[in-house]
Ligand SMILES: NC(=O)c1ccc[n+]([C@@H]2O[C@H](COP(=O)([O-])OP(=O)(O)OC[C@H]3O[C@@H](n4cnc5c(N)ncnc54)[C@H](O)[C@@H]3O)[C@@H](O)[C@H]2O)c1
């Protein structure tokens with residue numbers, strides 16, 4: 526579709542965890558989608574058959590410009606990137622290349638190709654250690670790792686580019702994304718996961734013999750880290766709502782936290798997993814992991830006030846159940 530109200534959407538990283546759910550949400554809402562992904566951590570099978578798939582990198586200027594022109598791309602949802610915080614500490618240049626520099630190239634191609642709308646996967650990691658929680662969008666952004674810095678620089682590029690060129694943007698700062706498509710069409714599939722709920726799901730399916738609890742001396746009610754877990758399908762729906770807003774308000778930009786505004790501790794999450802499977806999954810109390818803040822909880826007042834988005838799956842047990850079901854599906858596929 527090249528109609529300006531419903532432009533074709535290019536989804537970078539659409540073969541990855543969050544991107545594949547956004548592709549489903551866009552397609553289910555009637556948008557035309559072309560996915561661009563180099564499959565470094567994504568999976569070709571994760572891309573719904575209704576979308577066009579192009580294998581390639583966002584920093585491949587010639588390819589990206591050809592895709593924009595050939596498909597009449599009018600909006601980009603940019604999920605592609607490197608996402609492992611501890612890896613960013615040991616290999617920061619990878620993150621400045623694949624997140625910051627690659628995004629710079631993509632944004633330049635977008636401007637050159639006349640793309641009018643751009644949504645960027647930002648992160649609560651741009652806040653660093655918050656002074657106050659819940660965190661508002663106007664809180665200081667002082668990232669404590671290269672991953673967060675690489676993402677913050679992309680937010681700055683978008684701010685400056687939108688002031689200079691006819692493009693508007695949404696910077697969506699995700700809190701902790703978890704769960705899987707309730708219809709079982711996608712989920713978190715990358716091996717070697719570090720995310721708590723994914724790690725716990727691997728322990729349930731027998732791929733790990735325990736879950737490590739990193740730190741029990743945090744300034745939180747039970748001493749373990751507190752996070753705001755958002756169901757990936759609610760997050761995907763927020764992207765569709767954001768896109769429609771950008772199309773309807775072509776001179777407005779949005780920077781929005783994506784979370785439920787409520788935190789759960791590591792132990793509360795593991796209790797939910799135990800409840801779901803009806804047996805205790807072994808836990809090992811370990812020292813703190815480097816760079817983990819005590820608590821990260823979103824103030825989600827802005828997204829609720831701006832978009833018609835309302836969470837459908839704001840329930841830890843539901844998030845855990847969907848994650849476990851997807852993990853079982855992956856295990857069955859590997860058999
Ligand atoms: N998972 C979270 O909790 C979380 C939280 C905050 C922000 N984010 C952001 O959300 C986005 C998606 O994360 P995810 O968890 O789905 O990760 P993911 O690794 O599953 O998805 C990333 C996708 O991008 C692709 N990709 C990577 N580099 C590319 C490049 N240069 N060109 C083309 N494709 C490339 C990968 O193959 C993969 O399919 C990332 O930008 C991440 O920083 C994730």
Ligand SMILES: O=c1ccn([C@@H]2O[C@H](COP(=O)(O)OP(=O)(O)O[C@H]3O[C@H](CO)[C@@H](O)[C@H](O)[C@H]3O)[C@@H](O)[C@H]2O)c(=O)[nH]1
Nearest residue numbers: 648649650699700701719720721724737738739750791817
């Ligand atoms: O095996 C594990 C894994 C995690 N944790 C703890 O669980 C909490 C959540 O950790 P994790 O799931 O790894 O997420 P975060 O480190 O909070 O980071 C995620 O959430 C951020 C936004 O809040 C994103 O920017 C990052 O990309 C994403 O990895 C933290 O307190 C961890 O210390 C454990 O105790 N054991």
